[in-house]
Amino acid sequence: MKVLLTGGSGFIAAHVLDILLEHGHEVITTVRSQSKADAIKSAHPNIPTSKLDFRIVEDIAQENAFDKAVQSLPDLEAVIHTASPFHFNVTDTKKDLLDPAIIGTTGILKAIKNHVPTVKRVVITSSFASIIDGSKGTRPGYTYSEKDWNPVTLEEAVQNPANGYRASKTFAEKAAWEFVEKEKPNFTVSTMCPPLVLGPIVHYLNSLDGLNTSNQRVRNLITGQCKKEIPDTGTYIWVDVRNLALCHVKAIEVAEAAQKRFFITAGYFSNKEICEIVRKNFPEYKNELPGEEVKGGDYPEGGLYKFDNSRTTEVLGIKFRGLEESIVDLVKSLKSVGA
Template sequence: MTRVLLTGGSGFIAAHVLDTLLEHGYSVVTTVRTQEKADRIKQAHPNVSKDKLDFAIVKDIGQEGAFEKAVVSDPPFEAVIHTASPFHFNVEDAQKDMYDPAIIGTTDILKSIKKSAPSVKRVVITSSFAAIINPSKGTWPEHTYSEADWNPLTLEEGKANPANAYRASKTFAEKAAWEFLEKESPNFTVATMNPPLVLGPIVHYLNSLSGLNTSNERVRDMIQGKFKSEISPTGTFIWIDVRDLALSHVKAIEVPSAANKRFFVTAGYFTNKQIGEILRKHFPEFASQLPADSTPGGDFPSEGVYKIDNSRAKDLLGVQFRTLEESIVDTAKSLKAVGV
């Protein structure tokens, strides 16, 4: 039974990674910031024994040495999935709120694994399409994005606004991981996941309507009538379901050829307008709040959008991506369960 360390276990993506790891028969230790969060996760898995699911408290991933104790386990870990990193736009200080948790958190866990967990052979890190996209190019319809692309933002440019701060934090955290691999030659491999917008059902015991992950806020806002007169711009036109992303993380510790590769994991294109159409079709009870077919906004731009090459994720990881319709229906059902 392989033992896996999962960081950030109460996060939107990590909660689904945890479920997938348990389904695949792994023994998991997950890091959380507080004992309360550990208790909530434990209560949601009442039939899972301590040897299958345990916890390590890591209060601040932006501190040097944060993971030093967490990487030590008996039996020892063989793989680490590092999802812990901030994704929000409540940024007052880019360095403190974004850069340190993302960049120091990533380098610190890699240092700690090399120093204190020699049994670890696979490390998977949650990066982002934010580390791939070139925001200055706009919709860039003539370009095909793939794992070969890197966001050219500098750390200084990242301080201009919250969106830039997030993109820079993900870019430099991922670059730091690849630099560590090159300079330190550890006895583990690294794979990074680079998803765009992550949609899909929330985990009810960890989430409330006010504490949603940023990507799913658009579904909540639409159901609550905030797009009734005009649909807000889609922004990023590509997406992935959180369950498919979770499976991709787990596959990356199982598939030998995933070692030392980036994975641009996306199911394809979507618009906010399409989300509205799916909700109207499946949830007539929300009809009075939802935008109509004639409501302006939320569509693809007339000039078109960038192309995508997600062949590496499909071919090497073998994940069959869900449809947008399935993802949005399941998301809306999960929001209803917490009182939308």
Template sequence: MTRVLLTGGSGFIAVHVLEALLTQGHSVVTTVRSDAKAQMLRDTFPNYGTDKLDFAIVADMAEEGAFDEAVKSDPPFEWVIHTASPFHFNITDTKKDLLDPAIIGTTGILNAIKKNAPSVKRVIITSSFAAIFSPKIGNRPGYTYSEKDWNPTTEEDAIQDPPSGYRASKTFAEKAAWDFIETEKPSFTISTMNPPMVFGPIHPKLQTLDTLNTSNQRIRDMMVGKSQDEIPAAGVYVWVDVRDLAVAHVRAAERPSAAGKRFFVTAGYYSNREIADILREQLPDVASKIATKGGEFPEGEHAVQYNQEAAGLMFLVGYFEYDNSRTEDILGIQYRSLQDMVKDTIPTLQAVGA
């Protein structure tokens, strides 16, 4: 059994990480913003006492010293998994609502660990494909993205619009973490998880149709008839199931070979058209509400091969290639299929009214 601090425990990704940790018998303290959030998690995992699941209130992770007390524990922590970071576009101030919480939250917890938790040896940080992908260059047909790539975004880019602000927040926060390791030379190592679109089942006690994570909103919209005229383009055409991402976080903490590395955690390509097709197959009663045009994978002259296994098709697409071999070789991740993800997600969305 390992004692683990998990930040942002009620978040979409974090609650699956929490479930993976508890299932494996670890003892977890998770930070939440309020007592109400703590109670919601208690209700979600009622079979775990305080020796296995406990809470620390961190109301605002952008405040100086926000994590100073949270990192203290008896027995002491050995791992910290830092998932807490804003991911939404309902903002009024990019710096205040996105950049500061992400950057200060990340450097703040690393400083707190160094000062107050010398027992911690492994820190896992949830970053994003947004910190890898370069939107200025576009889809880059024929180029292979991997952990070696960095988004070249600037502070000027960040204030252009909320999506740019989000991408910048993930990039700046992750770079700040690696810079911390380089300059402060703490006794712990870090690994970062860099997932693209994250889909998958929700925990109905923690989310409603109005508070879904941004990726799952696409599935919700199709289920409730918001895509009757045309299926929207995906924008980002690589994805991962949240359950696989959760396992990746835990294995990165468990395996010494993961220390000091980034991980591009992706199952591969998808399109909103494929999701729509699966929904129509699984939900014949709502099939008429889902458009049959639009949402295809982009095509182009300089293209990569895309194997659409569900349809038995192989065709050329104008999009980048990806290299997720590190997640398979070091973390041993075997990715779920898009069909299994959608099938498992449907009943959890129905449970909250979809």
């Protein structure tokens, strides 16, 4: 299949790219700069341009940002849209988070509908942030699933960056489903809603400073930044990036994935458990890690919400990796960039 992957140098997208190539698809990926394209190309030296090519899209928040890229791909069959901002160093929530997420998502959908009628499948990276109701706290006894939507409002979204991030994912995903409903395009949409995404980084695209937000917590542990107290876990469910990447690819390959949301999680974890896994497998970090007596980072005392990930396992056929494997592989990959 001929597939456009947006944001190809991102943490999740780099793994999606590897799996697309493994599955024999022809991949064109958007990146923000030529240097990013060069880094990806040099990491896949034996793959010809006919199987891996690039388009530069500098700013996905600009109107019509994707038009030129898709117009140059007349026989495109599928699009996997992973490009979206995720960081908390935000000065203007609307400009820095909401607009890029929403305009980026609706922009790619409009570009596909207007310029490449051959596209049949579109997959969009959303988030558990668009499912969870943050105002309800840990919500013991409640089971989250694809039917849930974060009820965050625009007024709440601009109060702080955490609200802004959750709202950006919620509004962008809702905008995608509204687009399908109103515009009745030739293509189907599937959305991927993962919680915290852990697992190995693709080293040629990363430095210790340039990590995705989810993996920063592990970097902070092994670089001695949490010796006195283990930080609160925050989000207590996770998925390995390789499982999540496979879900994106399966969603263009499996007919039953069309027009569905997928809540993609392997289960529970805590920062304290991560500490214990690193301590057990990497004795060389003993002096950087919080001591065994250090408090914090555990599960909440009153219990936690439950989750229903059955659609992901049944429709996409995913078998989830365990936390230990994911953290061990992540730490090994961080060592490769100097941790």
